[in-house]
Amino acid sequence: MRKLNPKKIPAISAAEKFAFLLYNMGWNLAIPLLRINSRIKDGFEQRILKKGLPGVDLWIQAASAGEAYLAWNFVKNLRFVPYLRILITSNTRQGIEILARAADDIMRSEKGKKIFISYFPFDKPAIMKKAVKEVRPKLMILLETEIWPGLMMALKKTGCRIVIINGRITLKSFNRYILWHSLFSRLSPDKIFAVSAPDAERFTLLFGKELVATMPNMKFDRLNSPLSDDENRDLNNLLPSNTPFIVLGSVRSEEEDQVQEIILHLLKRRPDIIIGLFPRHMHRIGTWEERLNHISATSVLRSKIDKTVSSGTVILWDVFGELGAAYGISTAAFVGGSLAPLGGQNFLEAVVSGVVPVVGPYWDNFAWIGDEIFEQGLVTSAANPINVIDMLEKNINKPEQRDKVRDSIGKYIKERQGGTEIVCSYVEKFLKEKNF
Template sequence: MAKPAPMTLARALFSALAWAAQPLLRRKLRRRAVVEPGYAEAMPERFGHYQPPTLGQDGRGQWVWIHAVSLGEARAAGILVNALREQLPEMRLLLTQSTATGRAEGQKLLRVGDVQVWLPWDTLSATSRFIEQFRPAVGVLMETEIWPNLIAACANAGIPLALANARLNAKSEAGALKMKPISRPTYGALAAVWAQTEDDARRLRNVGAQVNAVLGNLKFDVQPDAVQMARAAQWRAALPKPVLLFASSREGEEVLFIDALKALGDKAEAVQWLIVPRHPQRFDEVAQLLSEKGFAVSRRSQWQELPPVSDGAIWLGDSLGEMTLYYGLSSAALMGGSFAPLGGQNLIEALACGCPVLVGPHTFNFSQASEEAVQAGAALRVANMSSALSEALALVADPEHLTAARQNGKQMMQRNRGAAAATARAVIDLMNAPK
């Protein structure tokens, strides 16, 4: 159990800045809501103002609270929630998010009696109202979320709060060390920290966390959606060309992709290209960019029963919640975020769907999983976008190599399973520990 967290000068300064920034946050939310209407939902909750519980929804003292800030964390939270429900069938879930995509994904996890709200902005008053309203039995922050006032409020209220599936890259470690007066007591106020890897554990300890265990990565326990995988298999059988996917592309990377595609000339026509931007607010932007560069665009939102078979058109995956479909449909995937210095995206879901991956030089956010996949022969590291497209075409043209890469990915997934059950046990033990 974490010790009470006294108010320090650093946290007092942080609290003052957080309070002063509230008008800026409101303006930012209104602007984001223009593109993503989900940001306009229940805005008072962002500042700790929640509706009184309806009949049957007052779970004070019972909630298992999980915070999953955005889409990736919400998917990992889903794996943990399923494991918790197996070990704790009567669990009542309190789910919080910070982004519209995370909130939409999180809605899939809710059952009767569960509640989903926005995590409050980290002011003293908002976090106090959150704790008073819900009073969870235990709290779990997913992966990287650290909020000084929220963590201190839980410690002072005797609510055990853990950081699960925890990761910390070298860049974030350096940033935390620069902010020692605020980061060290914040990490130290957590009741438990369960790291993904030994490297994560070492860096977390270095910034002040008491790491209880290294339990692995929850995402290795993912089970691809069977309906989407079946649809993907049906579509693949009907297509005249294999599909190559640029998954979770980030701003600036699409231009690199387009330039490399043009440089290939006629060779690019051997496959069907599919691009799925990481952030939904960029769907229209990427479609416009492709059009301006002279490419026909076929958008997933406009497809009927089957993808259209059209010469030269690039498919744009402008839908939410269908990455399993896109990975299942594709022979291989280029992993976005790794071709610009952004740290890459998680490649585990692709491997779970039997889709080998090509990664660029920048994978520091998921370094261990990326390196293991490369060493296992489930992924291929390339120097730049041009090499990625050339190597992807070569892989698709070599059925033996492609089959081996898929099998290597499945074996890697199997070797790393087990984090979900172990983390669920740790959450339950923390909840039941003497106060």
């Protein structure tokens, strides 16, 4: 691989040196604890670089499942580059599983692309220095909110171009970053594509106006792509015909008390229903088994179902990759991460399937979708668990016509697509200029 010419970075100040020293010390204290963390222990050897990383042309960091799907769609639409070695990393097991499927899908149809998948290394500066030395990327793509000081400093020193695509930065994160404005200015990406005007303004204040552009959110593109069908599995054989099926999707640990209350009252009001409960993280399955037993709810693990489920049952979903299909056969749905101040989970999945979902009051992570989706009645917002129960029961009694919902959301999405094409064109131009 060709040797890169490192960019000259202005001398780091004493305050910035101290900040990096504290950052490094924080990682030294955290890493031994992370080894026993139920979510982080997967891929731990890769995270600390016990296993080496391949040398590639393009490195893409996709934090979790949502970003992994975007990376899949991005690489699949990257054209006119006949031979390209790509490393895609993720922080979570779900992200890794999605990326592994993406690599198989892409390399089957495009022989010139060689894709490697790995867990994202811990951002301890010494680890990231070693990672960048091994990978030697010419271009680093950071998806959405992935601003890592250790990584960006190491990349800057090698002369690697850094681009943030589908960029988002919350007010909370911005307020934290701006405390070290001089440091983050020094580590600034070469280009930032933000998904909204507020995000663009925050990136501008942090990194400078000349680096920032706006783009449509790539998530709108994925909703109408073949990838949106990767969860399209036949689940109808699980349910009796004409039985209302309620999906409680992407439930986070911080809202489990409220969701437990929703389950209890729904089953009391409507003993004829079946509930599909999808914890956001699989390690909460055991906790939910205990909770459902505590409220004397009849439950079954999705992986253990071998016959049609009876009314009044809660199906505890311990199989990854079926949420989209479950929305597709649901009578009504609630999307989690929204009853506690967590920012919400992706409710577009439900709407695209033809169901009008209920969300709690906290959905600021998806403010980019626009208030119009609520004004058009394609999503409804509840103030508390009791409101959620009332709205779900209303939707059970009088569900919206699926075709009507799909048609309305289809038009809504089409007006907001094109982000993937914009960033692919930018990257293709860069790769052509570098003679890849």
